[in-house]
Amino acid sequence: MMAFGQTRKTLDASSTPGVWTPVNAFLKNNKALAAIVFLSIFPFLMPYEALAVKILVFGLYALGFNLLFGYTGMLSFGHAAFLGAGAYGAGMVIVHLRAPFLLAIAGGVSLAALVAVVMGLLSIRTRGIYFSMVTLALSQCIYYLIYNAESWTGGENGLRGINISTVGLLGIQINFLDPILRYYVIFVFVALALWFLARILASPFGAVLEAIRENEKRAAACGYNVASAKLLSFVLSGAFCGLAGALWAVHLSVVPIETVYYLTSGEAVIMCLLGGMGTYFGPFVGAAIYLLFEDVLTLQTSHWQLYLGILFVLCVLFFPRGVWGSLTDWTSRR
């Protein structure tokens, strides 16, 4: 049933050592480190800092989505709810409570995790593609709730006035208005998330998730509690996306209502698939491709989503492992 995932394991990498073998081995054993080092120089590779921040935040969003889709084999179409819960959670803590930065981030992540618990309890009762439909419908439900709770969330106009000028981290006051410092403040949180994700995937729990993706019945027959593992994966995935949402809110200083809309859920799916589902760094690559594509094409045409759709369809048809996934496949066969 679960036909996703790494059917072509990198077996031949160890049998026939090639040019890429040491690189691959290093990347495999130090996933988080390699990703963090790359992201620490990333803003200097981008045309402007705001784009680097956007890729960083949406990379984290796609990463959280990938934990559920790529590693557990559950295709959710409702992850905008978690991005939105994180963004609105952090935003409301700042706007209504005037709380400091760290508390706002914690508030956003907590709200997203809470939403994920509720959505998870309802949706993991369903299987396969049913699950996609239920998560989509539940996230639309969250959308209308936020839309109607106007006094808290600003409704249609979005949540405004999330103004952060300085951030206190470890006793140091950092000027959040400086674009490059802002990137590195957000980078600290993304790096922590990357490290945490690598730990999750390397843990026995991470192995259980991949077992569920490959064959849910067999995993259950092996004695693993599939339902609770799925729920935990769902909530962790929601919390990662919530962190992305919280960071996005403090970066943008507004939360547009579109953050919770169906199309934002779709963005996670597109980024994850373009980059490579079930790969550690693929979601970041996917986010970078998606956002660079958007950045370049919106200058040329207002119909960039047409080209995005074509790119996505071609990717589904011919490169289901995505750019990063195909690249790691290719290098491990050299």
Next chain:
Amino acid sequence: MTADLLLLQLLTGIALGSIFVLLALGLSLIFGMLTVVNFAHGAFYMVGAYVGVYLYGLTGNFWVSVVAAPLCIAAMGLITERFLIRPLYGRGIDYPLLLTFGLSYIFVEAIRMIFGLAGLPFGTPVGLRGAVNVGVGYFPYYRLFLMAFTAAITLAIWLVVERTRFGLIVRAGARDPEIVRVLGVDISRIRLIVFGIGTGLAGLAGILAAPIQAVTPEMGIPALAEAFVVTVIGGMGSLAGAVVAGLLVGIVVAMTSLFVPAMAKASVFFLMALILLIRPRGLFGQTGLMD
């Protein structure tokens, strides 16, 4: 709040539900036969509305639109299945879903390029305007037509599925495509036709919804979510479920927009959550279909 008003609102709900029934029937047929969740269903619906409105502008005859728009959308569906979805069979159930999702972007953007971002103005077609006294008050003539037309289409679909040889193959293919193939049936042709019928129904829902809804490139997005809710409530792949749940959802929307207008759009999703808690497979869902 009088009983008359309630009854009128109930009728409004049934008219609205008719659109949901048509959308969900198509989705359910496609899912039952192809095990494909058609994420482009909302986009087919939207294109159906545009084609229909465009044809109405050309000919001034609503019947031409009602016949030709679904046929155009069915043709699009046939091409989609033959060249895009067919290569994906056997590669995992999520791939056709992802493909149709990508396709919906292309359709929406193509419509924006051709017809613009703003949407098309469209009133009730000539000949179906005005209201008629239904005993409890005046009710729009068009909505009565909508109900009757949907009832006729539903009956036709039911007759085809339950009473014809083609329907027999469709039902058997939904249960076990391998056995049907072994028995000498060209299952890929059946899949092609069913996908065409399903998308054609989406196009029909689109042109029928055009007079009561705004025709915009984004109209398919809420329609897709609502069609999903209906199929989840009714039970995936069940035609009776699609009809019952479609009407139920229509009535719930109409009633909440009467009593709690702010929650009208969210109400269907709460209804779905409730049904899922009680019956995870939906009202008419069969055991085993999803495993």
